[in-house]
Amino acid sequence: MAGIGEQTGGKSPGELMAEAFWFFTHTFISLLVYAAMVAAIYFARPESFSMLLATALAFVVPGIAGFIIALIWPNEIARYVWIFGLIYFSIVCVYVLDLPTGPGLCEHCGAVDKLWRTLITFNHPSGLMETSGNLLGTWPALANIGYAIGAKYGLRQSSKG
Secondary structure, three states: OOOHHHHOOOOOHHHHHHHHHHHHHHHHHHHHHHHHHHHHHHHHOOOOOOHHHHHHHHHHHHHHHHHHHHHHOOOHHHHHOHHHHHHHHHHHHHHHHHOOOEOOEOOOOOHHHHHHHHHHOOOOOOOHHHHOHHHHHHHHHHHHHHHHHHHHHHHHHHHHO
16 A cells, blocks of 8 residues: 555645645736736727737736746746646536527537637637637636746746856
């Protein structure tokens, strides 16, 4: 029978709790940066704003924040925030698949079309989630992934210096 140290990779319960705390702290920071970016765009009230640009910003802005935070405050756990993004996106996908369809709401859509038109495309939205699928589903996940990638490069830079 294996001991507790062997089951947890040689880490004590306190160390595992600290890692969980830092994981959720970095996840919160990435989502806070994303929310600040969305608020800045909203309050700037641009007359026209490309959804593709917003998608790129949802990835890049948290990535830059992750890079800077990893330089200032190196923490290996920041590299794993992408896991939360994928889990969150998976939950949103299940939610979208469960939404009812009808006239004006992706009436004859299959599962892939329903997901594509709700969470990915900008030109021909499904009408589900009140056409906020990108804002509430795709972009927060991209923010977590971008943050993790930025943190990875920031940690690489901080270890060189």
